[in-house]
Each structure stands twice: as C-alpha cells, then as structure tokens.
Amino acid sequence: MKRRQTPSNGTMFLLLGFSDLSLAAQTSLYVFFLLSYLLSVIGNSLIMLTVTLSPRLHTPMYFFLRTLSFVELLLISSTVPKALQSFFQKGRTISYIGCVTQFFSFIVAAVSECILLTVMAYDRYMAICQPLRYTSVMTVPVCWKLTLISWILAFGNAVIDSNVIFSLHFCDSILIAHFFCDVPPMISLACGNTFFVELYHFIISVAVLMFTSILIICSYIKILTSIFLLHSAESRHKAFSTCGSHLVSVIIFFGSAMFVHFRFDNPFSPYEDRMLALSYCVIIPTINPLIYSLKNNEMKEVIMKLHLSIVHVQH
Template sequence: MKRRQTPGNGTVFFLLAFSDLSLVAQTSLFVFFLLSYLLSVIGNGLIILVVMFSPRLHSPMYFFLTVLSFTELLSISSTAPKALQSFFQVGKTISFIGCATQFSVFTASATCECALLTVMAYDRYMAICQPLRYMSVITMTVCWKMTIFTLIVAFGNGVTAASLLFSLSYCDSNLIAHFFCDTLPMISVACGNTISIEIYQLIMSVIGIIFPSTLIICSYVKILTSIFLLHSTDSRHKAFSTCGSHLLSVIIFFGSAMFAHLRFGNPFSSYEDRIVSLSYCVIIPTINPLIYSLKNNEMKEAIRKLNLKIVAVHM
C-alpha cells in the first residue's frame, strides 16, 4: 500500500533524471545540457542586445522576437541548471518549494511562447496580406499591450496549474523519473484523485496548443496565397525569408508540445517523456536564435555592425 505525504515545505522530491543510463551516456548528456544552455544564453542574449542597440530593428517583428528570446531564456533557465546539478548530486533532491517554482515558471514560459508565436504569425499576416493597414494596426503601443496581456495570462496559468498539482498528496519516496518537475511525471507519483489537474491541463492544452496552432495555420494559408500572387521574384523571396524562420520555429515547438501534452489515453512513459522534453526544454531555446539570425539578413547585418562598434570601442 502506498504511503501518502501531505505536501508542504518539508516535502522533498527525488529527480532520477538520467540515473538509469550508463556513465558514458550521462557524461554525454551533461556535455549536451551544458553546451545547449550556454549557447541558448549567448544566442538569445545576443538577439536581445542587437535589437536593443539597432534602431533599424525597432519594429514590431523584432520587438516580439526580443520578448520570445527573453521567454526562451526563462524557459531553459528554469530546467537546465537543476538538471546539470543532478548529474553530480548524489541524492538528486529538489525541495517542494523548488519543484513548485520550477514547474510554475516553466509552465508560464511555455504558455507565453505559444501566445507569442501566434502573435508573430498575426504580425506577419498583417505585414504581407494587409500592408497598407499594417502601420496603423500593429503599433508599438499595441505590441506592448499584447505582450503585457500575454505575460499576465501566462503567469496566471503557471500559478494556477502549480496550485492544483502541488495540492495533491504524493506517494512513497517521491521518486520523479524525469530531469525536472513536469506534469505527467508528477501526476504519476501522486496519490488520490488527480482528475482536477488532468482536466485543467487538457483544457489548457486545447486553449494553448490546438487553438493557437489553428490560428497560425489559417494565417499561413493566407500568407502563402498572398506570396504566390506577388509578381516580383525578389518580393516573394523576401516574404519567404521573413516567414520561414517563424514557420520553422512554430513547427518544432507545436509539434513537440502536441506530442507531449495531447497523448490521449497513453500512460506516462519515462523514456519517451524525457526525449520529448529535451526537444522543447533544451533544443528549441538553443536553435531558435540560430533560426532567427542565420536566415535573417537584417539581423546578420545588425550583428555585424554591433561587433564593429564593440571592436572600435576596445581599440
């Protein structure tokens, strides 16, 4: 019979992380996590700095990209440092407060990213399909309002989900077969009725994944239709290059999110869930800066000019 523990400040969870793998595999994963975290911090931090110090990039598109980079930093910083620590920590423990905070911040950042990718799709739709109305509709005031509203909703969702999940009782030694406190592994060690958090997560998955992805698909159908109607080859190429980075980011993020949160009827699988989590926790925040900078000529030019300014200052 499973022993119940009432949640509280004294509760300790044990993150098993990748302890079931060989030493060689764990070492390889440690290097992967470390390099990914460093690249993510450098890449997303660079995007924020470049946009801030490049007046040419002070437009709605790059404003949303800056907020997205901040969200990516928040997301990977909520999971990667603890995961790195767990490779060398004998007990691999995380406190109740630490687990709840990690879950809340990660959930908020994921929610925020869903909303931002949707808003960025609308921004591209207005710029390409309705260029004459773009400047009057997508103003910086509107951008700030949408961003503030997104942040409020995102952190509200993070706090609500954490309140439901961490009000449960937990069983045995609180062994979490994961590298961070995520929904499915937490539910798998919970005692009693988990229907409230499961229903809430299902509703939020529909609102936060199905609804935004549907809006993005509709936006890109209209965007692609408008692009193919352009007579100039240069205009088509510029439109494709502008949208290509965002579309690739959308496919990777929403694809991973759907697989992770919309597996109806499938039980929690430690191995499967960890592999998927690596995608949206570590890989996406690492490759997004590369996607948005390497495929964007304006961004590459701004980075080059910023480097020249830095070199000139130190000469």
C-alpha cells in the first residue's frame, strides 16, 4: 500500500525534464531551450521598449501587444530557466515552495494570455467593424481596465488552482514527469481517488479556453464579413495584415492548450505532454515577437528608426 504525505515546505520534488531521452536528444533540446529563451527575452523586450518609446505606437492595438509581450516573458520565464537546470543532475530538484511558485506564475501567465488574445480580437473587431466608434470606445482608461480585468481573473484562477492541486496527498514518488510543475503531472503524483480534482481541472479548462475561443471566433466572423465587403483590394490587404499575426498566435496557443487540457480520464504519455507543452510554453513566446514585428510594417519602420537613432547617438 502506498504511503501518503501531505505537501509541506520541506517537500522536495524531482523534475524528470528530458533525462529519459538520449544524450544527443537532450543536447539538442538544451540548445533549443536556451536559444528560444534568449530570443524570447530579446524579442519581447524589444517590442515593449519600442511601443513605450514611440508615440506613433501609442494606440490600443500596440498597448495590448506590449502587455502580451510582458505576459509571454512571464510565461517563458516561469518554466524555461528551471527546465534548463533540469538538464543537469544537480538542477533537477525543486522545492515545494519553488514548485508552487512556478505553478502559480505559469497559471497567471497562461490565463492572462487567453484573455488578452480575446481582448485583442475585440480591439480588431472595433477597429475594422466599428471604425467611427473605435476612438471613443477604445480609450486609454478602457484599455487599462481590460488589462486589469485579465490580471484579476488570471490571479484568481491561479489562487484556486494552486490550492486545489497542492492540497492533494502525494505518494512516496516525488518524480514529476515533466519539465515544470504543471497540472497533469502533479495530479499523477497524488494518492487515492483524484476524480473530482481531474473533473474540476477539466471544467475550468473548458470554461476558460472555450469561452475565450468562442468570443475570438465570433469577433473574427464579424471581422471577415466586414473585410470581404470592402471594395478596395488595398483596404482588404491592410485589414488582413493587422489580423494575420494575431490569428497565428491564437491558433497555435489555443490549439496546443486544448490538446493538453481538454481530456478527462484519458491521459497522454509524459512524453506527449512535454512535447505539447513546448508549443505554448516555449515556441509561442519565442515566435510571437517575430510574427508581430516582421508582419507589421509600422512596427518594422519604428524599430529601424530607433536602431538608427541609437547608432547616431553612439557615433
């Protein structure tokens, strides 16, 4: 019979990371994690700095983009630094407090991103479908309120999730079959019947992901309808270009998150869980700066001007 233990400040966990893979695979993944983290930090920081310093970009769309970049820095920083340590034997242990902190930070960032992507879809809907009302509706106070709401909801969700997961009784095994403290691997460590915890997690995941994705879909149905009614090909192209980056982010983030969390009593293997988690924990925060800057002519122009200004000051 398995012995149970209640988590406490003295509890230590052991992250499996990718230690079950071959040395060549681990080396490749380590380089991938390191480069991804560096690119994400540089790219998202550059977007935040560019939007902050350029008055030309002080619009609702770029306000939310700057906030999204901050959230993605939190998302990747809550998982990747510890994952890099877990490639080394001495870095695989994580304390109970460290695990709770990582779990809490990840949930805050992930839920914030869901809501912010929804808010950004609404912003594009107002800009394209209600252009005459856009400036009067999407004011600075409204943008701050929408951002604050996303943080409050994410924080509340993280508090409840953390209490539910870390109130479980864990068995003797302290091996977390993942590269960070996520919901499925933490539940798998629990002794006894976890039916209600899994049911709770499934319901919350469906509620958050489905509600936000439905709002995004509704916004884009209206947006696409309005775009196709435009007579000018140039206007249609401009409208598509402002939405394309956002749509790519939504598809990758929501698609991978749904694969991981939209399952009940039908777990994937630890390997599948880790590979799917890579998409929204590592890949999205890394490629989003590239998507939003390379596909946005206005952003590229401002970045180039800032770069030239810095070079001029140095000389």
